[in-house]
Amino acid sequence: MMNRNIQPTIVPVEELSILKPLIFDVTKDVRLLWMKAVPNDTVRLDLYFHAGITSGTESIPAIVHSLLLSGTATKTSLEINEEIDRLGGYIDTDISFETSVISIYALKEFILPIAHIVANAINGLNFEASELADTVRSLKQSFQENQQKVRYLAQQQFRKGLFASNEMYAQLANMSHFDNVNERVLKHYFQQNYLNGLTRMTLVGDLEQDQVDELIDLFGKWAVDVIPTPGSNFIPLAENVHVPFEGAVQSAIRLGKFLVPKNHPDYFDLQLLNTILGDYFGSRLMSNIREDKGYTYGIGSAIMDIRSTSYFVIMTEVGVEVRDAALAEIKLEIERLQTELVEEQELTLVKNYVSGQLLKSADGPYALLDLYNSVDLYGVSISYYEEALARIQKITPQRLKDLAVQYLKWEDFFIVTAG
């Protein structure tokens, strides 16, 4: 009979095998990253544009982003979508803070014809009036729906407050943005940020070199002349904001502050500190606020990268009656990091956990490309991951305590509650 009280011996992760993508210069600033070793027929092509929500005013980035496949002088949106669907393609478009991405998912045999359809649709985009009206109706509906979600309200006010010193980064969507949309302004933005706004291409798929060259020819002409400078030097603001919401049964909480850019010497170790506090199921925030108190379904923290820096954020939704109690526990957990050394047992666990997750993040061509992008997008070399296992092992309890004291001062936090 085996002894079930003892855990089987743990073997540490000793090596990450990080396969790098092939890199081609599209222009001086714009590159294509290609992960070729794919053991099946799937292909993913991502086109990155300088067209995030901070790249324009009055929700114009969001409106244009939604219109990308809405028709040309010779084809309606329906015809474009129909053609892509017939080839079994999936198009996914995403707009984030500083970037917008168009992704094509397809089988190898169809990737080029689909890429041509997408390229023609975007080259010829003609902002047809009824398509514009349809898009605006739909965005307005989503906007109104979001206004009834405490999570969304908290997230918006958090952004507004955190980035208060930069008008473009702090602006929020507003109902009036969907009323008098100026077509000329849309066209101008589109011309600047898409037809002249491509910042990166990434490709996963077992294609031939001439097919890749064709993709570069097809989309390379949209490359930006120079990658625009992102917002930077944000002035921190530490305030408490409450957004009331009648009838809410849960309050959303968001709090955070700026940290350092990804290439800063403290960044790597701050990630481990973040994991301990709130970035895995056994984290201190989860253990205390969910697993001990039962205040929430979930709580987490994250370090969010933006081009010039990063910020730290804690996010949760808790019962309205325990909102203040939850905030007090969050504060307590941060203070514990500043006053007590993390015990060896917990630190070893987190180091092992993070090492195992790194192994997973490097498993297969899709994961590897995402891993590579996650540093390369911020100007950091892949050695960040190649050296990660060794760097993790060097982090000491004292180092974590020092980082918590330096970077997680409670009085520096911008705190939003909604509901």
Add this chain to the structure above:
Amino acid sequence: MIEFNRFKLPNGLTVIHHQDLTTPMAVINVLYDVGARDESEDKTGFAHLFEHLMFGGSVNIPDFDAPLQNAGGESNAFTSNDITNYYDIVPVANIETALWLESDRMLSLAFTEKSLETQRSVVIEEFKQRYLNQPYGDVWLELRPLAYTEHPYKWATIGKNIEQIEQAEMKDVKAFFKKHYHPGNAILCIASKLTLEEVNQLATKWFGDIPAQEKAIRKLPAEPKQIAFKEKTIERQVPSNAVYYAFKMVDRKHADYYTTDLISDALGREKSSRLYQQLRKELKLVTRISAYITGSNDEGLFVIEAKLADGISFETVDEAIWKVLEQFSATHLDSVETDKLKNKIRTAKAFQEQGLLNRAMNLSLFELLGDANGINLEQAAYQAITADHIQAVSQVLFKKENCSLLRVKAIPA
């Protein structure tokens, strides 16, 4: 083609071995043949609450998560109306930690009052977050009891209401475990670079000594055939009116299942689908519209949902939806349209099969349906669908008396 091997331990546990030589990870997927449909009507939400308790420590191990994290792994689970599925992803060198944990919680739980009390609160917060505290969040709490009168699909996995979760007691928890959590009621899939022999040895070592138990025979109340159209209107503080048309459809093993799925794609999956094209693009009656199936093991639902554009009446949208459905059922799809739908499925399947976890989960799901190899037959089943069959299935599906309609009427805050 997804290769696998399958064997049964003497205690009744089904084990599926799937080998992938390229991955440094291992997935351990444990599917229990129990879901919200196995609950009694006065104790709903129990299967899901129980899933939470499975992380609260087992008979020999006080904490589930910490040892797994220590081994570089992570874990999660989900409950549906049909099943409860647990999985662990761990570096393959540490696979034994995951097997140790999974086998110990199959053997027996710790059953602490503290764990029950906390997870009751956590699940109540989950209920609020997902179903109460956002616009349209409670639609499925209303739609299920409208569509089903007898079958336990009439309640949602989260439970009918918060009160029933609050009332869950330790004796219910123990009885639930005893009845549903044993080797004969589970399917274990191990996906990694390990060989069949290695997996056989490991499964026997960790799960072999768990006592066998008779599998309970499921006797669910059958849903009577729906013979009349049902409708209900609820008023909510939401930004716009919405409609949900739910048609009764066949069960998961029925020959018409894949055809029904393809019909939902044709009508409302993509931007070139019929409902999207006609109601949103041409007639401008809706800001959002889609069609999908619930994919349940027993008779499921085919759902069309839409958000109405400002100033458009329920009647106008109703008329337009029925017109599209009538046209669809009355005419043959041409080969261009059927080929399009099939090509989309080819791509979707190829991407699904990329992930190790997906493969392990789907092998387990198909094994529950009778044969893990079903995963390899699915594509051919879709590709073999004919326009004749699509039409025949549509004509049965889209009868008015087969439909339950829920309207959400927007009222000012």
